[in-house]
Structures are given as C-alpha cells and as structure tokens.
Amino acid sequence: MSQPSSDADIARRIAEGAADATSCEAELCRRFLNRARLYGLKHLRFDVTAAEDLAQQVMMILLEALRTGRVEDLERVDRFMLGTCRNVAHSMRRAEGRVLETKRRLSTELAGASTPPWDLVESRRVEECLGALPPRESRLLSLLFQEGATAAEAAEKLGTTPGNVRVIHHRAIARLRDCVGT
Amino acid sequence: MTEHVSSDRLADYLAGLLDEPDNEELEAHLFSCQPCAIESERLFGLAAAIREAVPPVITAERFEGLEREGRIAEVNPMSPGQVVEVRFPPAEKLLVHRLGGSDLSRARRVDVALCDLEGEAFSRLDDVPFDAAGGVVLLACQRHFADLFPHDIVFRLEVVLGGRREEASRYTVLHRA
Numbered sequence: 001m002s003q004p005s006s007d008a009d010i011a012r013r014i015a016e017g018a019a020d021a022t023s024c025e026a027e028l029c030r031r032f033l034n035r036a037r038l039y040g041l042k043h044l045r046f047d048v049t050a051a052e053d054l055a056q057q058v059m060m061i062l063l064e065a066l067r068t069g070r071v072e073d074l075e076r077v078d079r080f081m082l083g084t085c086r087n088v089a090h091s092m093r094r095a096e097g098r099v100l101e102t103k104r105r106l107s108t109e110l111a112g113a114s115t116p117p118w119d120l121v122e123s124r125r126v127e128e129c130l131g132a133l134p135p136r137e138s139r140l141l142s143l144l145f146q147e148g149a150t151a152a153e154a155a156e157k158l159g160t161t162p163g164n165v166r167v168i169h170h171r172a173i174a175r176l177r178d179c180v181g182t
Numbered sequence: 183m184t185e186h187v188s189s190d191r192l193a194d195y196l197a198g199l200l201d202e203p204d205n206e207e208l209e210a211h212l213f214s215c216q217p218c219a220i221e222s223e224r225l226f227g228l229a230a231a232i233r234e235a236v237p238p239v240i241t242a243e244r245f246e247g248l249e250r251e252g253r254i255a256e257v258n259p260m261s262p263g264q265v266v267e268v269r270f271p272p273a274e275k276l277l278v279h280r281l282g283g284s285d286l287s288r289a290r291r292v293d294v295a296l297c298d299l300e301g302e303a304f305s306r307l308d309d310v311p312f313d314a315a316g317g318v319v320l321l322a323c324q325r326h327f328a329d330l331f332p333h334d335i336v337f338r339l340e341v342v343l344g345g346r347r348e349e350a351s352r353y354t355v356l357h358r359a
C-alpha cells in the first residue's frame with residue numbers, strides 16, 4: 001500500500017472539508033469497507049447479503065458523522081467505526097428477529113385462510129383436457145399461453161384473422177373449463 | 183370500471199390479448215371488487231396450468247426441462263419407415279418418440295399428420311417445433327392419449343417449403359397398454 005497517511009489523518013481531512021476530502025473519503029472506504037464486511041459476516045451468521053448491507057450502512061454513517069463533525073476523537077476513528085458496526089448489527093439482528101416472528105405468525109394464521117389459485121385446478125386434468133380439444137384450439141392456447149404470441153401472430157399461424165383468434169380462444173377456454181370442471 | 187369482468191374478457195387478459203390501458207383497468211377492478219377477484223381465481227389457476235401443460239410436440243429445451251423434473255419415463259428413438267411396438271407410459275410420465283433422420287433442413291414449417299395404418303389422417307398437429315439441423319421432431323406421448331387416439335398410429339411428417347407441402351417421412355408406432 002502506497003498511501004502514507006494514517007487513518008486519523010484521513011479522517012481529519014474529511015472532517016475539515018479539505019480540498020482532497022473526496023479522495024480521502026474514497027481512501028477511507030477502501031480501508032474500512034472490508035473491515036465492516038468481516039464484522040458483518042461474523043455477527044450476522046455469515047449471511048453475505050446482510051454483511052454487505054451492514055458494511056454500506058456503516059460507511060454511510062461514518063462519512064456523514066465525519067462531515068458533520070460528530071466524531072469526537074478523530075485519532076480513534078477505528079473505535080467509532082467498530083461501535084457503529086456493533087450498533088448496526090444489533091439493530092439488524094433485532095429487525096431480522098421481528099421479521100422472522102411476523103413470518104412465523106403469518107404462516108400459521110394464513111395457512112388455510114385461502115387456497116392459492118394454482119392449487120384450485122388440477123394440472124394433470126388440464127393436460128388431459130387440452131389433449132381432448134380440437135387440435136386447432138389446443139394449438140391456439142399453446143401459442144397464446146406458452147409461446148406468448150400476439151393475436152396477430154396467432155392469426156397468421158392459424159391462417160385466420162385476429163378477431164377470429166379471439167372467438168376460437170373463448171370457445172377453447174369454455175370447452176376446457178367444461179372438461180376440467182372449473 | 184364499475185362493470186364486472188366477463189370471463190371472456192378475463193381470458194383475453196390472461197392470454198395477453200388486451201391493450202395496456204385495458205390491462206390496467208381490469209387489474210384495478212379486480213383489486214377493488216371482491217366477487218370478481220374470487221370469481222377469477224379458478225381462471226387464473228387454469229391459465230397457470232395451461233402454461234405448464236406439456237404439448238404433444240415439444241422443443242429440445244422443454245425436453246431437457248422435463249427430463250430434469252423426472253417426467254420422462256422413456257425415449258423411443260425412431261428412423262423413417264420404422265415400425266416400433268411400445269407401451270404407454272405410466273400415469274403422469276411421458277414416452278417421447280424421437281422422430282429422427284428426416285430431412286427438415288429446408289423446411290419453413292413442419293406438420294405432423296396422425297394417420298391410421300392405412301395412412302388415413304384422423305388428426306393433425308400443424309406448425310410444430312422441430313430441429314431443422316438434426317432433422318428431429320419430439321412427440322411427447324402421455325398415458326391418457328390411450329383414451330383419445332387409436333393405439334396404432336402412423337406419424338407422417340410433412341414439410342412446408344415455400345407454398346408446397348411435401349411428405350418427409352413416416353414412423354409407425356404400435357402402442358400397447
């Protein structure tokens with residue numbers, strides 16, 4: 001590393017709003033970001049996303065505190081940093097606890113409250129009924145639902161008009177619902 | 183929109199046939215109208231099932247996906263002119279007839295005619311996915327086809343070149359229960 005200044009020198013330059021404050025901020029991030037990530041990994045159960053989240057929050061707090069003169073002992077900016085890491089990790093763990101608790105409660109409360117739409121229809125039965133549709137109708141459903149064709153594209157494939165595609169589509173859906181019983 | 187959503191309109195919405203303003207209007211209505219929301223649930227479920235359903239002719243990518251899901255019981259590789267006796271796949275599984283060896287390199291479109299042993303077509307699958315370079319069409323046979331189609335089938339591949347339709351090859355499959 002060719003950077004000669006100490007952590008404290010850099011912190012002071014940022015606090016004083018020196019001409020090179022911006023490059024000092026970058027240098028401080030370069031030095032401290034990974035320390036915060038390491039702390040985050042250890043204290044947030046090696047959850048990489050959470051550790052990154054913590055490190056970024058801590059850097060924002062540190063830089064903002066330096067800029068507004070809220071870091072009292074610039075000689076020990078490392079201590080401020082560690083204290084901030086502790087606080088942020090603590091609040092993240094508490095928030096996580098709350099989220100988990102809510103999730104647990106909701107999953108018990110919501111179980112059976114309503115059936116998801118995809119469980120209302122038996123997919124194998126739909127497959128059987130699709131097979132029993134006139135080929136042109138099942139082909140259209142597969143064009144529209146599986147291949148994402150527009151009315152114009154489907155019309156070209158089936159050799160008909162977009163208006164007629166809608167008619168065939170409605171007929172196919174009605175027949176399918178009848179067969180599936182839905 | 184105060185009017186309730188008709189099932190035709192909902193079906194158009196699910197199939198992507200409505201314009202964006204109509205989509206938004208319909209969604210706003212579904213969020214504000216409990217009876218319509220409940221009424222539409224089964225159609226949403228149906229749309230999800232159609233989306234996932236295995237069509238009779240599948241692409242190579244779909245084949246790979248189904249293989250990963252463990253849905254393919256067996257692959258039956260066939261050459262033109264061949265006659266093969268196979269068993270229907272177990273319920274929920276697929277038997278894939280790999281119709282290979284056809285010259286599909288110049289085809290703009292491939293159709294499959296399902297014929298009886300006399301060569302009389304009883305159904306058609308038009309404009310199916312095919313591998314032009316490899317000359318392959320993948321037919322996914324399902325157990326319930328046993329109730330829908332004759333068990334002895336000649337699959338006649340037809341290629342469309344420009345405006346002309348030509349027979350490319352025939353494969354005879356005798357399905358046994």
